[in-house]
Amino acid sequence: MGYVLEVQNITKRFGGLVAVDNVSMGVNAGEVVGLLGDNGAGKSTLIKMVSGVYHPDGGKIFFLGKETRINNPMDALFLGIETIYQDLALAENLNVYSNIFLGREKLKKILGMIKVLDHDYMLAESKKVLKKLEIEIPSLKNRISMLSGGQRQAVAISRSLYWDAKFLIMDEPTAALGITEQKKVLDLVRLLRSQGLGIIIISHQLHDVFSVADRLVIMRRGEKVAERITKNTDPNEVVGLIVGAETVKR
Amino acid sequence: MNRNSDKRKSLLVFLGRRWALIFLVIESLVFSFTTEAFFSLKGIQIVLFYGTTIFLLGTAETFVIITGGIDLSVGFVMGFASIVSAKLVVMLTNMGVPPAISILLGMLITWMIGFVPGYVNGSLVARLNVPPFIATFSMLGITHGTSELLIRGVPAKNLPYLANAIGNGYFIYLLPGKAISFFNKPVIQRGELLLEIIPNMVVIAFVFILIFAFLLKRSKFGQHIYAIGGSTDAALRAGINVKAHLIKVYMISSFFATLSGTVYMLQYVTGKADAGAPFLLDAIVAVVIGGASLYGGIGTIGGTILGCLILSVLETGLRMMGVPTFDKYIAVGVILILAVLIDQFFPELIHREE
Numbered sequence: 001m002g003y004v005l006e007v008q009n010i011t012k013r014f015g016g017l018v019a020v021d022n023v024s025m026g027v028n029a030g031e032v033v034g035l036l037g038d039n040g041a042g043k044s045t046l047i048k049m050v051s052g053v054y055h056p057d058g059g060k061i062f063f064l065g066k067e068t069r070i071n072n073p074m075d076a077l078f079l080g081i082e083t084i085y086q087d088l089a090l091a092e093n094l095n096v097y098s099n100i101f102l103g104r105e106k107l108k109k110i111l112g113m114i115k116v117l118d119h120d121y122m123l124a125e126s127k128k129v130l131k132k133l134e135i136e137i138p139s140l141k142n143r144i145s146m147l148s149g150g151q152r153q154a155v156a157i158s159r160s161l162y163w164d165a166k167f168l169i170m171d172e173p174t175a176a177l178g179i180t181e182q183k184k185v186l187d188l189v190r191l192l193r194s195q196g197l198g199i200i201i202i203s204h205q206l207h208d209v210f211s212v213a214d215r216l217v218i219m220r221r222g223e224k225v226a227e228r229i230t231k232n233t234d235p236n237e238v239v240g241l242i243v244g245a246e247t248v249k250r
Numbered sequence: 251m252n253r254n255s256d257k258r259k260s261l262l263v264f265l266g267r268r269w270a271l272i273f274l275v276i277e278s279l280v281f282s283f284t285t286e287a288f289f290s291l292k293g294i295q296i297v298l299f300y301g302t303t304i305f306l307l308g309t310a311e312t313f314v315i316i317t318g319g320i321d322l323s324v325g326f327v328m329g330f331a332s333i334v335s336a337k338l339v340v341m342l343t344n345m346g347v348p349p350a351i352s353i354l355l356g357m358l359i360t361w362m363i364g365f366v367p368g369y370v371n372g373s374l375v376a377r378l379n380v381p382p383f384i385a386t387f388s389m390l391g392i393t394h395g396t397s398e399l400l401i402r403g404v405p406a407k408n409l410p411y412l413a414n415a416i417g418n419g420y421f422i423y424l425l426p427g428k429a430i431s432f433f434n435k436p437v438i439q440r441g442e443l444l445l446e447i448i449p450n451m452v453v454i455a456f457v458f459i460l461i462f463a464f465l466l467k468r469s470k471f472g473q474h475i476y477a478i479g480g481s482t483d484a485a486l487r488a489g490i491n492v493k494a495h496l497i498k499v500y501m502i503s504s505f506f507a508t509l510s511g512t513v514y515m516l517q518y519v520t521g522k523a524d525a526g527a528p529f530l531l532d533a534i535v536a537v538v539i540g541g542a543s544l545y546g547g548i549g550t551i552g553g554t555i556l557g558c559l560i561l562s563v564l565e566t567g568l569r570m571m572g573v574p575t576f577d578k579y580i581a582v583g584v585i586l587i588l589a590v591l592i593d594q595f596f597p598e599l600i601h602r603e604e
Contacts, residue, residue, distance in 0.1 A: 073487065073489075074489055077489070085487075087483065089481065089483045089484040089486075089487045089488075090481065090484055091476070091477045091480030091481045091484040091485065091547070092480050092481060092547070093476060093479065093480035093546075093547030093548055094473075094476060094477060094480055098473065098477075099484075102477055102484065102485070102488040102490075103474075103477075103485075103488030103489040103490050104488070104489075105470045105473060107470060115469065115470070116468040116469060117468060117469065117470060117473060
């Protein structure tokens with residue numbers, strides 16, 4: 001099958017500690033994969049190798065079928081792999097559209113030579129992408145500090161998507177949100193899936209992962225211990241896999 | 251809840267956001283009635299003339315404070331620049347270079363040298379993770395000591411007369427109904443009224459302040475300064491080269507301090523190690539009054555200039571009233587506390603987007 005993103009036998013060591021041990025997994029276009037595991041299982045390390053923060057010590061990464069080296073976060077962004085971290089990394093003092101365009105600001109020339117920020121363009125484009133995602137934010141001129149947690153998450157997602165993301169990694173997207181907002185973010189994930197993106201979600205909220213993920217990959221102590229189709233398993237089995245109790249049960 | 255309290259709230263918001271402007275107006279009115287000299291062409295220009303140093307140092311500090319840092323070295327970098335430029339001008343004149351060219355060259359070379367303390371400050375902060383307070387405090391000591399070594403207790407002197415003519419000249423001279431001239435002071439008959447409009451140094455200061463205000467407000471470079479001040483992580487992940495950017499910001503700061511030093515050299519026709527020392531507090535206070543947050547991310551040059559005007563009016567007004575300078579320090583302290591309290595208790599009043 002043609003995975004959007006695939007890692008084969010990927011390994012990462014920190015000194016004597018093997019954080020990720022020989023892990024292989026892949027994600028299809030239009031598929032949501034939940035990456036599960038207890039703290040220290042190696043989920044974040046695995047993700048950070050894909051997003052260019054860490055370099056793997058072994059194994060290969062394939063993107064759109066081609067073997068790829070991702071040396072830094074800019075490489076990943078350039079390929080179309082966007083990562084939304086738990087802390088979102090938005091500049092709270094800037095407004096919504098400035099955050100969406102941060103680092104990639106649209107400029108226009110005045111007096112034929114001086115390049116200045118093109119606020120109108122960025123505002124209009126941001127409106128479009130938010131509309132496409134069915135996100136409502138009262139005013140895009142509001143600073144991020146005035147938005148709710150769910151709205152911030154939405155801004156972080158729209159920032160990724162505006163830049164033609166083909167693959168999205170979400171680290172605990174619902175952790176800091178209220179119940180209604182969690183639901184909205186999950187709806188957004190489903191919408192993105194329907195638009196053909198490959199998505200990895202890391203979350204401790206099993207309920208959320210079960211409601212949105214097509215497939216589950218479970219890690220423990222750096223190793224991939226299981227892979228399940230979501231509808232063929234249940235939270236009890238998965239919890240067992242996460243904590244390593246399934247051997248006791250059987 | 252009801253319309254009346256809504257109205258009252260929006261009035262409060264209106265006043266809260268403009269408290270500095272309102273303060274400036276009230277302050278100016280008070281001095282207009284209590285002194286004869288304040289409310290006049292001359293009086294207002296004295297405010298601007300004495301304000302030049304705070305305008306420039308305030309602008310320097312605004313850039314650094316928006317990134318969440320602080321630059322304590324601006325005062326002594328300014329003194330250092332006043333000495334270096336004075337020495338250079340004297341040296342060049344003694345070598346037979348015409349005064350106008352020695353002054354121009356002396357200032358240009360000093361501006362180039364002025365980037366060095368900023369580069370060092372910025373590198374310490376950005377690359378070696380030294381807290382801005384410590385890095386720039388050390389630079390304060392280094393520039394102070396170097397300045398004293400350069401002059402060995404004797405202020406730089408024997409500058410050409412032209413320096414004085416430029417530093418204390420005016421942009422426009424007007425003989426009402428008869429003549430107008432730029433930069434050149436016309437010879438006048440006894441009893442004729444000559445209007446002098448806008449000190450030269452204020453013109454120079456504002457040319458640079460306006461350019462850099464534009465840069466901060468409208469350019470990508472300026473936008474990234476705000477982003478770094480708001481969240482270094484966000485800036486990093488957006489692909490901004492945060493370290494290089496911070497170094498540039500500290501270089502802008504020390505450039506403005508240096509500019510202020512060369513302006514001082516022309517205004518007072520000398521170079522002094524502690525030329526800018528008393529203005530460090532004023533510069534920081536002006537930035538805070540102007541609505542900037544010491545935590546970074548918020549602040550404007552326009553706001554800072556307003557803050558500078560409040561301090562300069564206060565200084566000039568109290569002097570005209572014959573009040574000793576100590577009272578000014580007390581007043582500045584009180585205003586600073588007022589500014590910070592308003593900021594702390596009504597943040598949503600002040601920092602809300604339109």
